[in-house]
Amino acid sequence: MKKILIFLFILPFATGFKSENANTLQLALLKYKGGGDWYANPTALPNLALFCNQQLGTAFDPDYATVEVGSVDLFNYPFVHMTGHGNVVFSDAEAENLRNYLIAGGFLHIDDNYGMDPFVRPAMKKVFPELEFVELPFEHGVYHQTFDFQGGLPKVHEHDGDPPQGFGLIWEGRLVCFYSYESDLGDGWEDAAVHRDPEQVRIKALQMGANLIQFAFE
Numbered sequence: 520m521k522k523i524l525i526f527l528f529i530l531p532f533a534t535g536f537k538s539e540n541a542n543t544l545q546l547a548l549l550k551y552k553g554g555g556d557w558y559a560n561p562t563a564l565p566n567l568a569l570f571c572n573q574q575l576g577t578a579f580d581p582d583y584a585t586v587e588v589g590s591v592d593l594f595n596y597p598f599v600h601m602t603g604h605g606n607v608v609f610s611d612a613e614a615e616n617l618r619n620y621l622i623a624g625g626f627l628h629i630d631d632n633y634g635m636d637p638f639v640r641p642a643m644k645k646v647f648p649e650l651e652f653v654e655l656p657f658e659h660g661v662y663h664q665t666f667d668f669q670g671g672l673p674k675v676h677e678h679d680g681d682p683p684q685g686f687g688l689i690w691e692g693r694l695v696c697f698y699s700y701e702s703d704l705g706d707g708w709e710d711a712a713v714h715r716d717p718e719q720v721r722i723k724a725l726q727m728g729a730n731l732i733q734f735a736f737e
Contacts, residue, residue: 544577546732547584547596549627551642553608559632560602563708570708570725571732575665589613593620598735599627602705604634607642614645621646621688621695626735629698630705633678643688643696652686652698661685661697664733666726672699673723675707675716697731704728 546564550557568579586592586599589612593599599620609617621627629639640652655661655671662668662685672683683702687694706714707724716724 543580545580545582545584545596547586547593547599549599549601550585550587551601551603551607551609551613552588553606553638553642555603555605555607555635555638556632557601557603559604560705560709562710562713563602563705564600566710567708567725567728567732571729574726574729575733577732587613589616591616593617593625594623597625598732599625600630600705601627601639602630602632602635604632605638607635607638609642609645611645614642618646622690625695627696628731628735629696630703631698631700632703632705633676636700639698643698647688647690650688650690652688655685655687655694655697659685659687659694660737661687661694661730661734664730666730668727668730672702672704673707673720673727674702675720675724676703676714678703694734699727 546568548557548564564583565581568581568583571577572579584596586596588609593616631639657669657671662671672685674683678701681701684700686698686700688696704724704727707716707721708728711718711721
């Protein structure tokens, strides 16, 4: 195990993503201040949980948790997802809490839902002043879990037409935060009727999401 296992329910994953009690684990959505729509893509995490249960043998509860940046409850969830289109603001206490969570073994996935980038970067700089987001090479393990992505992140929505990029914050050799940019994975996880994306695009998005979860629990 690469992580510091302070999270009690990581333990069932230590031997192949299995849990003795079905539907006891939850993914979490990060609630933040600043006016950005942290609540975007409400069907994304339930669909990702079900996909992982089917494809990885996990036992996630499809009902995800919502956790505030500054809450001690953050430490109950080893995988936390953050999304939105707009402003992100962390107080000093919230930044410290998120930093402690990530250093202790937590994992944060940030998904730019378009328009988030100018705000989330300075917010995360407050969390880790000494770190910079680095673009991860296509050889990085996050792209080569159960599902193989030789060319990095899949492209779900066009946005500005730029290629998708995967950035990371690396603390003492460990990837603690993965930031998907110009990809829009979360939209790809949503119910098919929401964005009417081709099924192949949705499957690729869900497969990449499953890779992120598998990587976080290694």
